[in-house]
Structures are given as structure tokens and as C-alpha cells.
Amino acid sequence: MIPAEQRVILKYLDEPGYTNDIECYIRHGGYEMLRKAFTMNPEEICHEVELSALRGRGGAGFPAGMKWKFLDRKSGKPIYLICNADESEPGTFKDRQIIHKDPHQLIEGMMIAAYATGTKLAFIYIREEFPQGANILEKAIEEAQASNFVGSNILGSGYSCDIIVHRGAGAYICGEETGLIESLEGKRPYPRIKPPYFPAVLGLYQCPTIVNNVETLCNIKHIIEIGGEDYSHIGVPGATGTRIWCVSGHVLKPGYYEFAGGAITLGELIYEVCGGMRPGRRLKAVIPGGSSAKILRADERYEGHLRDGTAFDWGIDDIPLDFDSFMAVGTMSGSAGVIVMDDTVDMVQALANLNAFYAHESCGQCTPCREGSLWMKKVSTRMCNGKARAEDVDLLASISKQIEGRTICAFGEACSWPTQSFVSKFKEEFAAKASETRSSTDNNGNRLI
Amino acid sequence: MKEPENNFISVFIDEEEILVPSGINMVEATRLAGKEMPHYCYHQKLSVTGNCRMCLMEYGMPLTDRATGEPILDRRGMQKIGWLPRPAIACATKALPGIHIRTDSELVRECRNGVMEFLLINHPLDCPICDQAGECSLQEYASDYGRGYSRFVENKNVKPKRTRLGPRVMLDDERCILCSRCIRFCKEIAKDDVLGFIDRGSYSTLTCFPGRSLENNYSLNTVDICPVGALTSIDFRFKMRVWFLKETASICTESSVGVNTLAGCREGKIYRITPRRNDEVNDTWMPDSGRILHNPVDSDDRLVHYTIDGKHTLVEEAAKKAADILSKGAVAVVGSGRASVEEQYLLRKIASAVNAVSVSLVSRTGEGDGLLISADRNPNVRGALLTGLIEQLPHANLTNLATDVETGKVKTILSLGEDLTQCGLGRDLLEKSNLIYFGTHCNETGEVAHVLFPTLTVFEKSGSFLNQQFRLQTFHTAVPGPAGIRPDIDSLGKLLHCLDPETIPPSNTVDIWASMSSGIPQFAGVSVENIPKTGLLIDGSQWAQLPFIEGKSLHYDPATQQSEAMNISK
């Protein structure tokens, strides 16, 4: 039996006849939770969010309630809330669905979060490549303003807050929260050093700032609906609530699917929910959490102990879809972008492709990432072009080790983990390249390096 | 732990405990411990961006039990250290009480090794033709922390090799390690935000904003702080290998700020002037305009002969002749705010010996830039006050003197370095008087002088100036003067001796200081040979009421300076 989705965030958005205007949203019970929120005080809401154990959906999985607690409320400076809608991690396409099809859900979640955190002004930082999404959001905000869900003295509560849609600058690094803040301030999106620039203390314009992902903020609405305690019972401890998984690659039915945390396994997702591999193909590998997550090899076994001490011994199909299980097998659920690869994939080429992305997207601020990402690209591209050397395998691994943990932002890990995991798990494929001789030009005679 | 003193905290560097001022970062703390924390992007006077990652270190804090607050002890009974799993950058890590760092562990060495390798893979092999060679951080750290061989077999990135950022600064983008020091300097210090990076990743390229140019009067500081040879001075480029340069401490004479400088010389020629750090005066900066002040040293119109009525003579003869003229009385003395304290003191002695009718000083003024050029363009007006040469602030024109010559009240003028024709005394007027002139270069005043003493520039002699803060600072002989020319104090001393055979001519500044410190209360106990590196503040409260014209600058605020002067007098 195909496991049934548990659609909370995606509840209405693909229903026939569901449109993204405010009338439709209100007909479906929209903005009732904002009304409810105003009957509570901000501390109560923060408390509910803490109880819910909601973890951020942007990539790092940081508990939202705890993040809000770190807000420096005594500074006397205005507090800002930023919705991270930069969605640019390869393999991730959930926020876009929400923005396009159900923008008011995001706005409602944001306004509750804004009220709870005492936000003075809220922003949606949307990636440049979503121009239509930006227009939809702007229209939705106008509608919400006209109905007094956004703006001054919202619903007579005395609380005022506006939302500004800011179109991004067309770079992956604008999704990193401090890079995003710099970009929002009108500068190059150079991520800031932490310490001292923790957004909750010194964020936008050096004021306390909360940055949350689109999906995270949508969840706030549902926490208010059922209460933090009940929310925490959806899913499993450490992965409460539902999560939207974006499946791409060589499955029959790629797409976005929402499940409660830990409700199904990776095998169920691939073979049942997504219809399995294409005819005659076998699963070779999966990147489970967006391109930055370490790759999992189909024929590997994963043994160890979970955080609560229980032992596990899993094949790739057995891994439950939650935060901690992916951590336990040495990768991460990241942005929940599941990239499925079948046996037609040349791992060296796949890595060269990812490395080209990271070399192009490194902001260039800090030495290891700036130089290392391009070097890895140059090596892996050369390997694809028939110029591989036996020592390249170790060289790639060594370069990636010299980046990891030594950079300003987590891009350092994001760009080194693919290389590290590809090379160590598919060593034989990389080594085999060294004995191949191929032309250094493509079919059109272009040089490939 | 050691007993903490005022604002000092105890930190542990490679297990060695030292006390450091609280609030400093671990690069500075390591320096205080006598060790080196290699770094590129960090600069003491600029904001911290933490981008080069050269200063990665391991750090940990003493562990305490969260519940009880008690320290957690190890088997030896020492407090356990909770080491962070990841290396951290020293430049952005503040010294915290009890912090432990490792500057030389396996991991730290590996980190530096990695950063060095990354910096070098796309770096050109330019050292043989690069001006920075010999004072290049990349070269130095490559030999200290580098791998020694290259694992890089790909094509290096290609970037622009010669971009003129402004009239004085040239950029080689391939050598740039993207540390952003120059960008931060322009923004934070020069307040002229014109530099930035374009493109991203390893293709990032430093450039000037479109339509702008790096032409502010501080642009060459970017060359000084660039850790590599990416930014070079158009004036100095390809002229001299820096390891041949002998660097001598000097003081910039551009204004009363008294910027501390180094004169880089080889074989008697000055090749460049660079700033010398003084956190009380100029930090690590200097204006571009001060860097060319050595040019007149080599000019063709230097005065190179002692002369009496146009005939060459010996300094002793010139002194005798001058003394003869001066002894006849009706003498006016014109001193200079560019002369050293020592010279001004001897001149004052001469003025008293001849019972001078008047003593004046020529003022030079301009607009202050609020940073390192003040409105008073004489470096040493305060010295003239201290030595008693003058009592009031100088005027630009010597109109009173002109009248005195006109009326016959003054028959002889002794000018120390000032071209009187530039100060309202016409040539015809000068020809009416007996003129004794001390000067470095040919000018009209020199032409009509009866007795002429060639003198030395600030780079050819030693002495001291008192800057706007009443800070005594010394300069030293960087290059020899023209052959046969005695230091100014020597000529002045000889003249004084002729006027008053009782005085023994001083042979060096030390002698003069012995005399000054006994005769001038504010100089009591001062010995110039060992004043602090940052100079010595002299009590100027006696002159606090004078209408000094300097406005605010980097380390000078006329409002607070007065109260400081008061403090010293207490």
C-alpha cells in the first residue's frame, strides 16, 4: 500500500479550484489563527512554539522556539523578521509551491511570528529567479493589508507590522542568513563572522533579527491552531510536525510530498510514493537533503546508535525520514531535497556538475572555500575529460578536508561534503577514470576544462 | 590563575599563562606572549572581517559544572578545558578570562598549511619582478607554513595585471589575496569608499567603482597595508629592491600633526617615505602629500657653499663675519617653525646675545583635513614657544619688520631658513639691510645675503619637533647632506661662540638638551635619547590660552588637549 501523505502545509494548495487570492484563503478558514494569536500574548505564542519542538526547515534544523528565545529584546533597537525565500539549494522546490499557490498561509504564519517576536518590520527575501512568486506575494500582501491582516493596528490589536518583499540578487549564498542580511542591506552577500554577528543580536542593520524559512513560518500557523503540545505529537521526537520532501531524479513520479516526521522510510518514499525507479534501472545513490548533503550509496549498510541509544542496522531503504536518522547515517536531511540517482549515473560527472555549481556560487570571501571550490571543480572536470590521474582521488579528498570547518559560513561544508562523500563512497569509479583516456573536448569540439 | 590587575585578564597561550588587557583579540594576545599568529586580513586599525583564515587556532574555555557552577577538574586536579571541536579565527576571538589557545598544534599547522596552499594555487610566480618581494607576508608565511611543493596542475586564473586605480596606485589583480584591507581602509579611515570586489568565488576581482578613482590624499596607505604586491606605488614601482633600503625614523614636516615616518634610503638617496606606527599621533597612516617631501633633497638648487658677499669661505669665517655684523646691534631675528627645537633654542640664545630688536616667526597655514594634516603647516611652532624664541603665535607677514627696516630701527636681519621675499619684504628692502641667511636652497633672500650659511634638510640631520599636542618627537639622519655642509646646530653654535666666547659650541643635540633641560622648566629631566617610541608629552599649559588654529584631527581634539596639558602640569 502506498503510504498516505499527511498534508498540513500542502492541505489545500493542489485542490482543484483552490486559488491564491485572499477570498479563497478566507473561505478555507484563513487568518482565523491570526485572530486567535491576538487573543494570546506574545510570550504565550513563543511558549507554544517552544513546546511544539518545531525545527527549522531551511537546512540546519535549528529549533525555532530556541532561536526566538535568543532574540535580544533588551537592546532597545527594533526587531526584524525575515522570511528566507531564497530557496536555491539544488534539489529543493517546496517553498516555491507555497509561495505560488498559497501565499496567504505564509503571510499568516509570518504575522503570527512577527507579533510573537515583537517585530517592527518584516521582510520576505525571495530569490531573483522567482519573479512571478514575488509578484504573487506582493499582491497577496496588498490584499492582506486591505483586510487589515498586515499593516497598522492589525485587527484592532494595537500591533502594527508591515511586510516588504525584497527580490534577491541571484546568488545561492544569499540564502545563508547573514549573507541574506547583507544583501538586504544592499551590499554584496558576504556572510558575516559569527561571533560576533549572530542575527538574533546583531542582524539586519545591526538590530536583533529572526531569519526563518518559508515552510518553518507556515508551521507557526498550525502550531497556533492545535497548540504546541499537540503539534509535538505529530511525527517523532526530534522531527515533530510534517515535512515536505522534494524528490527529483530518476524516479517515476518526482515531486513534493508531505509526511509526518519519521512516518515513512527512504525506501517507501522512493519505491512506493514516487513509483520506484524507471524500468530496467537500479538505484545507485541518493542525496537526501539538497545537493550539500553527503551522498548515500544504495548498497551500503548503516550501523550505529541513535541519540537515545537504540541500535540500528539499516540498508538505504530503511532510513526513516527524519532529522536524526539522516544524521546518524552520516548525512543530513538538510532542505529535504531528495536527489535519486540510478545506475546510469557517472559519479565523477555528477560530482563535476555539483562542483561547478559550488565553484560558481562561492561568494569568494574566505580563502579555503573560494580557492578550494574552484580547485575541486577544475580537478573533477579534468577527470571527466580523460585527463584523470591516479592521485586525483586523494587530492580531491584532501582539498575538501582543507575546506571543511575552516570557513566563515556553512557553504564551506556545503561544497566539501559532496566531494568528500562521492570520493570515499565511489572510490573505484574515481580511480577507474585514471585509466580511461578520453578526448578533452565535447561532441562540438569545445574544450571542457 | 594570576591575580588580575586593573583591566588585565589571564589567558593561556600554548599552556603559558600571561596577563593581557581585556578586550584585545587573540592575535594581539599572542603577540604579547612573544609568539606570532600569522594573519593577512586582520589589521589593528581596521574592522575585523575574518576572511583570510590564516589565523585559525584551537581554543577552549575552562569547564564548570552547569548545575553547581563548580569547576570540573581532571585527574591532576586541574580545571578541565573544553576545547572547541572546530578551529576558530584568532582575530575575531576576544581574550576572555581563562581562555586557552593552541597556536602550534597539529591541527593549527594543518590549517595554515591548507590556507597557504589555497592562496598560492592561483597566485602568479611574480616574486622576481614583484616590488613586494622582501616584505611580502605571502612570501614569509609560505616559507614558514607552506608545503614547499605544489599539488596544483590546473591552469591558473588569469586576471588584470596593470590597473591604474588612481594617480598614485597600481593594481595587479593576480597578486591580490582578496583580504579587503584596502577596501576597509578607504571606507573606514579615508572615508572615501571607492574600492570593491566584483565577480565571485576565485574570480573575485578588486576594482574601483565605475567613474571613480582612488585619488584621495591617503591612497598610498593602501599600498602600505596590502599584505602582498597587489597594490604598488606608481612612484616607487620597480625603482629599488626593498631589502637594500635602510629605514630611518623621521617626522613629517607637512603640518603640526607630526606624522611619524620612515625614510627608506640606499647609498645616500631616499627612495620612499612610509608611515611609522604611533598610536598617539598617526596610527599607521600618513598622507600621500607627505611622501614626496623628500624630493627637494636631491634638487639641483641646493646651497652648497658658505659665502661672504658671494665669495666661498669656511664656516668658521662665515660665523666670524656674521658675528661682526650682528655685534653692531639693531638686529632683527626671523626664526622658523620648520627648525628643530634645538635650532630654535640656539637661535634664541643668539637673539639674546645680540639684544635683538625683534624676533619673529613666519606662519604657514592651510586647511586642516581632520585626519593627519592640520591647519598649522609648520611642524614646530610649539618648539619656538617652549624655547622662548617667541611668545605669541606667528603671523604670515613680517610687516612690522618691514617698517623697522624702512625706519632704520633694524639694520641687520638674521633669517633661519625663511625666504623673506615671500613674507612681505621686497628685495630692495633687503638690500638696504645687512642680511645673514641660513638656508637649504637658492632663493632671492639667499642671493642678497651678505653672509650665507647652507643648511641641511630634515632628512640630513637629527633633532626634535614639538607637535600640536606638545608631543616631543625626534627625527634622525637618513642621508648625508651635501659635502662639507655642517648640521645647522653646528653653524648656529659656532656663531653663538663668536658672539659670546664664554659659550662652548655644542657638538650635538645631547649637549643642547643638557642646557635646555636645566634652563627650561618644562624640559626638566628630559633626555632626548630615550624618549618613548610614541614621543613625550611636554607640559604646554602655560600656552593654553593662545589661539592655536588647529582643529580636530585623528588623535587631537583642541577641546580636550587643553585639559590634558593641565593634567601634565599637576
Ligand SMILES: Cc1cc2nc3c(=O)[nH]c(=O)nc-3n(C[C@H](O)[C@H](O)[C@H](O)COP(=O)(O)O)c2cc1C
Ligand atoms: C550556503 C547556504 C545556503 C542556504 N540557503 C538557504 C535557502 O535557500 N533557504 C533557506 O531557507 N535557508 C537557507 N540556508 C539556511 C539559512 O542560513 C538559515 O539557517 C535558515 O534560513 C534558517 O531558517 P530555519 O531555522 O527556519 O530553517 C542556507 C544556508 C547556507 C549555509
Ligand code: SF4
Ligand atoms: S565559506 Fe564560501 S560562501 Fe561562505 S563566506 Fe566563505 S567563501 Fe563565502
Ligand code: SF4
Ligand atoms: S605578492 Fe609576494 S608572493 Fe606574490 S609575487 Fe609578489 S612577492 Fe611574490
Ligand code: SF4
Ligand atoms: S589589493 Fe591588497 S589589500 Fe586590497 S584586497 Fe587585495 S591583497 Fe588585500
Ligand code: FES
Ligand atoms: S587574520 Fe584573516 S581571518 Fe584572522
